[in-house]
Structures are given as C-alpha cells and as structure tokens.
Amino acid sequence: MVHALERLVVRHTRRLPLPAASAGGGDGAAAARQFDAALMSAGFKLSTGLLEELSRRPRETVLAVAARTLDTVRETVGDHVRHNVYFIDFPAGVPDTVDFWRRCVAEALDDDTARPGLLARLRDGVLDLLTLPSYGTYRHTYERMLAAHDELVAAAGDRLTVLHPGGTLDEEATALYLSLAGSTTPLGDEHLRDLALLAAHRPDGPQPEEIPVRESRAVVNRARLDAGAPLLLDTATDVLRLACALSDGDVGLREPTRFRAMPRPVRRALLGGLDAVVAGAPAKLGDVAEHREAWKRLGERLHPHEYPRWPHAAEVFAVARGEKKAPSFDSRVEELLGRGDVAGAAALLTSAPGRLLRALDRLLRAADGPEELDAVLAAFESAVPRASGRVLLSLREHVQNRAGTAGERRVFVNRLGAAWVTADTRPPLPPAVRERLRAVLDAETRRRLPAPGHLLVDPAVLDVALPLSGRATTAGIGVLPRGSVSPVEGELLRFFTYWKQTARSTDYDLSALVLDDDYATVTWLSYTALTAVEGAHSGDVTDAPDGASEFIDLRLGAVRGSYVVPQVNLYSGEDFEEVEESFFGFMLRETEQKGRPFEPRTVRMKSDLRGPGRVALPLAFERGEDGGWRARWLHLYLRGNPSANRVEENRASVAVLLRSLLARTPLTVRHLTDLMASEATATTWWDGSTPPDGPVTYIGLERPEGLPPGSRVFTPENLRDLIPA
Incomplete structure (x- = not known):
C-alpha cells in the first residue's frame, strides 16, 4: 500500500515523498547522485532541493527510494517494456513495400511447409500476407536489435522532467486525495481508480469541504462504507452510483452494471441512506425514471420489502416499476x-x-x-x-x-x-x-477566481485548453486536454504504439495520414505503404503475446502536406479496452542523435489507449503560417469496422472530423489568466530567470525550481484546480 501511494504521488504531482531524515545526518550523497544519473536516462532529474534532501538520508534508504521511483517514471514514459521493431535497422533499411512483400512470398515458396498452401491461394488469385511465415512476427531478438543501433547522442532539446521534494508520504497522499476528491471537473477513469485507492487509505482523515462531482462522491462513499463512516448522499442517484461502485461497475451510469449480491449490512446502509434522502425531499423521486432499469436490477439485490421501517426507500423501487407516478x-x-x-x-x-x-x-x-x-x-x-x-x-x-x-x-x-x-x-x-x-x-x-497576488505565467501554457472534463484527456506524460495546442520543435518526429494482448491474437496498426490545406490526402505511412518522401514505417507486427511495438519516423522538413494525423487501427483481435496494455506516444530528436527506436528521454508525450472505438486518434500535427509545426490534441476514437481497419479506408472520415474540430475555438488557459491579470498585483511572463522574492501564483507547463515558499503552482497535472467552484 505504501509503495502504491508513493507511485501515485510521483505520477500526479512530480513530487517525491521524503523518508524521515537521520538524526545525525546520512551518507546518501553518492547514492543520490547515482539516482539522479539513472533518472536522466529516462528523461527525469532530481531538483537541487530534492538532491540535497536525499543526500541527508541513509544510503540504503536512498537506494530503495531510487528503485521504486525509477520503476514509476519508466512506466510513466513507456520505458517499462521492450520496444522491438520488425525491421532491425529502422529507420534505415526499410524496404519498398512491394519489394518486401515479394521477398516474403519468395521465402514462403522456399519453405516446404508453407509452399503448398501458398500456391493454392495464388491459383485462386489471393495473397494473404498473414499466412506468410516471415510476415508479421519479429525475425530477431530484442538484444540483436539493440546491438544494431548506436548510442543516443544527448541533445539540449531532450525532455527533462524535474522531480521536486515533497512532504511525508501521509502529507502528500492526503493533499492528493483532497485535490482529486474536491475536483470541480469529472475525473477520468484512471484518476477515479487512484481516488479510490487514496480514499481507502485514510477514510477517517481530512475531507474536502465538498465533493461536487457525483462520480467522485460514489468512489469516496464506497471507502466510507467499508470504514463504517457516514455516507455523503443528497440524491437518490447518489445511492445508485454507490451501488455501482460496490459492484465495480460504471459510476457514471453510462453502461449497465451487473450488481453483485450484497451482505445485509451493506443493504441496510444503502436502503437507510435512500430512505433519508427521499424523506427529506420527496420531489427527488423524480430522478428515478432516468435510470429506471438500473433501479429495478438493484431492487433485486437489496430486497427493500424485507425492511418495512424504510418506506420511502421502497417508493423509489415502486417508481422504477411504474407503480407510483413521480414526474421528473x-x-x-x-x-x-x-x-x-x-x-x-x-x-x-x-x-x-x-x-x-x-x-x-x-x-x-x-x-x-x-x-x-x-x-x-x-x-x-x-x-x-x-x-x-x-x-x-x-x-x-x-x-x-x-x-x-x-x-x-x-x-x-x-x-x-x-x-x-x-x-x-x-x-x-x-x-x-x-x-x-x-x-x-x-x-x-x-x-x-482567487486573488492571484503576483501572477507568474509561462507563455507556453496559454494555448492549453481548460480541463473542463477529466475525460477530455488520458493518463500519461506530456498529455494535454483535448483542443490544446503546443509547439513541436525538432527535425525528426517519431510516433510509437505498444500493445500486449490478454488472451487472443491481436494486431494493431500504427499509421499516419498526411493531408493538404483542403484536407485532401497527400499520402500515408502504414504497413501498406512502408516508405514515402516523409519517412518510414518500422514494419507490421501481427501478434503480441509478449507485447509488440510499431514506429513511424517522419522528417518534418520533408512533409508535403499541412496536417499529419497519426492513428492506431485495430485490425484484428482485442479492442483497446480488452488488451492488457496499450499506449501511444511521440518522440522528437535531431538527425545526428541516432539511438534506439525508442529512447525515453526523447519522448514528449505518452498516453494510454483506452477507448470505445476501433480507430484511435490521439492528436494531429498542423503546419503554422510561419512554417513551424504544432500538435493539436484530440483524444478521440472512431467507431471503425469490426475488423481490418486501415488508414486508407477511414481517411475521408478523419479529414471531415479534423476540419470540423479545427473550426472550433476551445477555451484556454489564456482566458483565465486574462481575467486573473485584472486582479493581480503584478503579472510577469516567466522566462526562466530568478523568480520574484515573495509568493506567486505560477501557471506553466512545468514547475520551476526556486519558487518562494507559499507560492501556488498550477501545471497540467493539477490544472483542474484552477477551475473555480
């Protein structure tokens, strides 16, 4: 439990909870420097203050913290798995698509086992790539692939995410719980799971003044019920959401929940709470009809007829069955x-x-x-x-x-x-x-909006869309809410996706569609078009029992269009919510850097793929009027086909969707900073220089070092706290 809480704090806040210091000081300085060097290989670094704090701890303590934290940051950036490629020399040595297919056929004809079936299909005029022995599976080990690539040359533009010193684990976990539970915007699924873990940690600890989001309240109520604490209920639907949480169902009430059998103490708690809500405000029976079927299923588990002392609870189920009228x-x-x-x-x-x-x-x-x-x-x-x-x-x-x-x-x-x-x-x-x-x-x-005092703003955050819903983004690193715009600087843009199937053979296909000013197709890169002027595809992998990766390398200066839309297509097997793990991201690097196909310190963004469709559109890239490129965050899913989705078949729908999205103007951080500036004692644009002497309200993409004590900091990790209640 302690390690899980520490991981949450690091992932959400970029702060490292500090273990207790030794009374006479510690000998952790050398271990702290080694920890810092190891972090840099993954694109992270200890702040000066954190390095000093760890140096005061015992060496054994620092090494234990380092091992746990390295696991956390590597998973955050996608470096916890092995990223192999089909073409061992990628991005060099990628063949022409037709030449590659011809070679696969020739190898199959030389294979005594594969030859008869291939000849039979060819006589029927059919070539099924998936039946060719050399197609779709790695032809070399991960270690051989690493040996084929030079070391990455460090560059000033490599990502460096700084970890800052935190308080004790209990202090940091409590602060994170209060932030998530008190959020004025709905949390995404991963954050709801994190909230559940935090709520279970200290159900009797400090609580937010209000839990305004109903889904969050259901998660907290489950922990309170388990601990015997009073429930937070003010509508009948709060009880229904809590019942869904107890059955590990959808507290958002979007999908039907299969309610589990509940022990008598739980049934009494739900029915007693429901009775109190309706007794205090009978008009709240009008909410029941919206989720009539869910209430009927829940009634079969709660048996309200066994508890005549709660007649108002019984009315809820009478409304659900249509026996009592309650206009909504x-x-x-x-x-x-x-x-x-x-x-x-x-x-x-x-x-x-x-x-x-x-x-x-x-x-x-x-x-x-x-x-x-x-x-x-x-x-x-x-x-x-x-x-x-x-x-x-x-x-x-x-x-x-x-x-x-x-x-x-x-x-x-x-x-x-x-x-x-x-x-x-x-x-x-x-x-x-x-x-x-x-x-x-x-x-x-x-x-x-709170009085900001001295307002300190990083201009890079101004075009970040306000996180009006946690579902408008995904878990990961460098991820911004849907509609956000961020600059892209570098010569090479490399997309990557990774997936690991759970039970069935699963084939995901990474693709990139290039569109012109009028959203017409210029070209694409995928397993059906391995090379183009713009770059190269790493090769098609069609099965992922141990995990699989695909990459696309783009030379931004060579792109002939105005938009690049990466996408992950489900060709066959498990969808994005069935696989054990799946994520997408992109890297930026310079030509001379070389390196492995996946280098964690060049990763600018990595996000989980968990959505309802069969075509994932994480973001798009657009060329500005000045010729520079910028990312436009989408976090969208198209329904697609049940199987065999390909970039060339969905390019029309992607173009229509992109055109429509770019015609909209999202509300961004700029809107709130403009409103706050009118009440600020001073407004300063952050340029990396020494911060002011007194406390500030800082809004930016990363927390800078050296902010004065008492400063309030808003970064993408907690930007939701900027939304007023």
Whole structure:
C-alpha cells in the first residue's frame, strides 16, 4: 500500500515523498547522485532541493527510494517494456513495400511447409500476407536489435522532467486525495481508480469541504462504507452510483452494471441512506425514471420489502416499476416547452441552474419575440451565480463558437471520446445576445477566481485548453486536454504504439495520414505503404503475446502536406479496452542523435489507449503560417469496422472530423489568466530567470525550481484546480 501511494504521488504531482531524515545526518550523497544519473536516462532529474534532501538520508534508504521511483517514471514514459521493431535497422533499411512483400512470398515458396498452401491461394488469385511465415512476427531478438543501433547522442532539446521534494508520504497522499476528491471537473477513469485507492487509505482523515462531482462522491462513499463512516448522499442517484461502485461497475451510469449480491449490512446502509434522502425531499423521486432499469436490477439485490421501517426507500423501487407516478424535472420542462411557454420553462429551470445553462441555447432559439427573449436572459442572469464554475466555462466556450456561419458542421464527442460529425442546422445566436452572455459569464468567473497576488505565467501554457472534463484527456506524460495546442520543435518526429494482448491474437496498426490545406490526402505511412518522401514505417507486427511495438519516423522538413494525423487501427483481435496494455506516444530528436527506436528521454508525450472505438486518434500535427509545426490534441476514437481497419479506408472520415474540430475555438488557459491579470498585483511572463522574492501564483507547463515558499503552482497535472467552484 505504501509503495502504491508513493507511485501515485510521483505520477500526479512530480513530487517525491521524503523518508524521515537521520538524526545525525546520512551518507546518501553518492547514492543520490547515482539516482539522479539513472533518472536522466529516462528523461527525469532530481531538483537541487530534492538532491540535497536525499543526500541527508541513509544510503540504503536512498537506494530503495531510487528503485521504486525509477520503476514509476519508466512506466510513466513507456520505458517499462521492450520496444522491438520488425525491421532491425529502422529507420534505415526499410524496404519498398512491394519489394518486401515479394521477398516474403519468395521465402514462403522456399519453405516446404508453407509452399503448398501458398500456391493454392495464388491459383485462386489471393495473397494473404498473414499466412506468410516471415510476415508479421519479429525475425530477431530484442538484444540483436539493440546491438544494431548506436548510442543516443544527448541533445539540449531532450525532455527533462524535474522531480521536486515533497512532504511525508501521509502529507502528500492526503493533499492528493483532497485535490482529486474536491475536483470541480469529472475525473477520468484512471484518476477515479487512484481516488479510490487514496480514499481507502485514510477514510477517517481530512475531507474536502465538498465533493461536487457525483462520480467522485460514489468512489469516496464506497471507502466510507467499508470504514463504517457516514455516507455523503443528497440524491437518490447518489445511492445508485454507490451501488455501482460496490459492484465495480460504471459510476457514471453510462453502461449497465451487473450488481453483485450484497451482505445485509451493506443493504441496510444503502436502503437507510435512500430512505433519508427521499424523506427529506420527496420531489427527488423524480430522478428515478432516468435510470429506471438500473433501479429495478438493484431492487433485486437489496430486497427493500424485507425492511418495512424504510418506506420511502421502497417508493423509489415502486417508481422504477411504474407503480407510483413521480414526474421528473425534465418532463415538467418539456411539457412547458411543448406548450410554447418558453418563459415558464426558463423560470422553472432557475431552480436547477446547471440545467438552465445547459439548455440556454435551446431556450434562446425557441423564444418568440423580444419579451420572451428578455425573460430567458433574465432567468439566465439570475441562475449564473448559483451554477458551477465548470458549467459557466463550458457555456462560455459554447457561446464563442456560436457565430453560426453557413455550411458549418457540429462535432459531438461523448464522455468516452467517441466522436461524430453532423450538419449544424441551428440558426446563429444574434451578436448582441452572444456579447451579453459573454459579459455576464466573464464577470462571474472573474468574481470567483482567487486573488492571484503576483501572477507568474509561462507563455507556453496559454494555448492549453481548460480541463473542463477529466475525460477530455488520458493518463500519461506530456498529455494535454483535448483542443490544446503546443509547439513541436525538432527535425525528426517519431510516433510509437505498444500493445500486449490478454488472451487472443491481436494486431494493431500504427499509421499516419498526411493531408493538404483542403484536407485532401497527400499520402500515408502504414504497413501498406512502408516508405514515402516523409519517412518510414518500422514494419507490421501481427501478434503480441509478449507485447509488440510499431514506429513511424517522419522528417518534418520533408512533409508535403499541412496536417499529419497519426492513428492506431485495430485490425484484428482485442479492442483497446480488452488488451492488457496499450499506449501511444511521440518522440522528437535531431538527425545526428541516432539511438534506439525508442529512447525515453526523447519522448514528449505518452498516453494510454483506452477507448470505445476501433480507430484511435490521439492528436494531429498542423503546419503554422510561419512554417513551424504544432500538435493539436484530440483524444478521440472512431467507431471503425469490426475488423481490418486501415488508414486508407477511414481517411475521408478523419479529414471531415479534423476540419470540423479545427473550426472550433476551445477555451484556454489564456482566458483565465486574462481575467486573473485584472486582479493581480503584478503579472510577469516567466522566462526562466530568478523568480520574484515573495509568493506567486505560477501557471506553466512545468514547475520551476526556486519558487518562494507559499507560492501556488498550477501545471497540467493539477490544472483542474484552477477551475473555480
């Protein structure tokens, strides 16, 4: 448990919990320097302060911490597995595609076992690459591949992620728990799992003032139930989410949960909590219909009829079975809109500020005449002070993208990252209305933001999209929220993907699509096009019982198009949520660096692949007007085909999706820093020089060394804390 908590802290905060120092000092200086050197091979480094702190610890303690931390950072960057390549000399020595296939056929004809089947298929006019003995499986060991490559030459542009000194493990774990549990934005699946581990560690310890996100509350409630602590419940749906958590199901209620049999103490706790919620506010029965089937399945496990002392809990299941009427809030709103009473619907929605703001566009379009429009806007303005900061910012982003020019298309992305595009048939919102909405939302956001004092900002963070949902990003390193833009500097851009199957033979195909200014296809690199002017593919691997890797090497100066879209296609076998492990990333290096196909210190980004579709689109690269390249973060999945997905078959849908996404303007960190600057005592752009003497509010991509005590630091790892409550 201790080691697991330490890993969480390092991964989330880039801080290393410090073991206790020896009373008379320690002899860990040499071990700390060795630790620092080993970290640098993986692209990490100890800060000056952390190096000094570890030097004061015993040598044995430093070595133990080093071993655990090295495992953590190597897994974070993708260096915990062996990355072999099909073509041993990659990126050199990659053959022409047709020549390679011809060679595979010739080798099969020389194989007495393979020859009869191959000849039979050729007579039928069929060539199945997967039946050729030399195709799709490694022809050399990992060690032979390493011997074929020179050592990496270090370069100033290599990534260097600094680890900073933390407090004790208990202090750091508590701070991380409070940050995750109190997050105003929904957490991704991995962060929810981490929250569960932290909540179970100290259920009786410090708690956040509020747990605003329902999924997070369910995870915390499970730990509290196990510890016998009071549950945090204020709606019937909170109880349903907790039941899902107890069965390791989906606390987001998107997928059906198969509820497990529950012991009597758990059933009593759930039914007692449910009874108290309904007794205190009978109108909350209206929430039951939305998840009617889930409630009916849960009733079969809870047996509410066995507990007559909780009659209000029994009402919930009566509503689910249709035996008791309880009109939902949404049905009452729809009834008013169906009668054309837009003002009445807006007035009703003021009691649910978040729902009003989410329905605002529809209400504005349905308003008939100036009086009804004014009524809707008045309801909006009265609801704004009571809505969550995340909803305010989400609406602000929506408003700035509602100019509504002809021919626009709408992009829909669900909470799992599945994306689709359709025509936008909505009339535009009038400019005066949009301006009024912007002014009200900005004023309210500014009011809620904490006084920054001296604001210190790294300009590189300004184009990072605000993390309005933890599901708009993925776990890994160097990962930014969907819509973010970051510069790409280097001569060689190398994509990589790794997967390890669980039970079935699984074939993933790394590909890269190159598009021109009009999103037309220029070329692609994949197993069907191993080489192009732009670069080379490392070769197709079709089975991964021990893990497999594929790479694409691109010379950015040679790219003939304006966009490069890497993708991972599921050709056969287990999908992204079935495999034991799968991830994608990219490296940047200079031509003279050489090195192995995978070099951890050149990795700029590595993210897990866990999504619902069969074509993963982690990010895209676009050429700017100045000729430089930048990454645009997508974190999307296309449904694709059940099998045999290929880049050349999905290029049209990828082009349409990319065009539609780039037409949208996300709300970025720049928006919040502009609002904060008006209240700051001073605003300074970080240029790497000596920080100011007093505490600052620092916002950047990496925590710099030497910040004064008392400073507040916001980096991509905790940028969610910048979203006002």
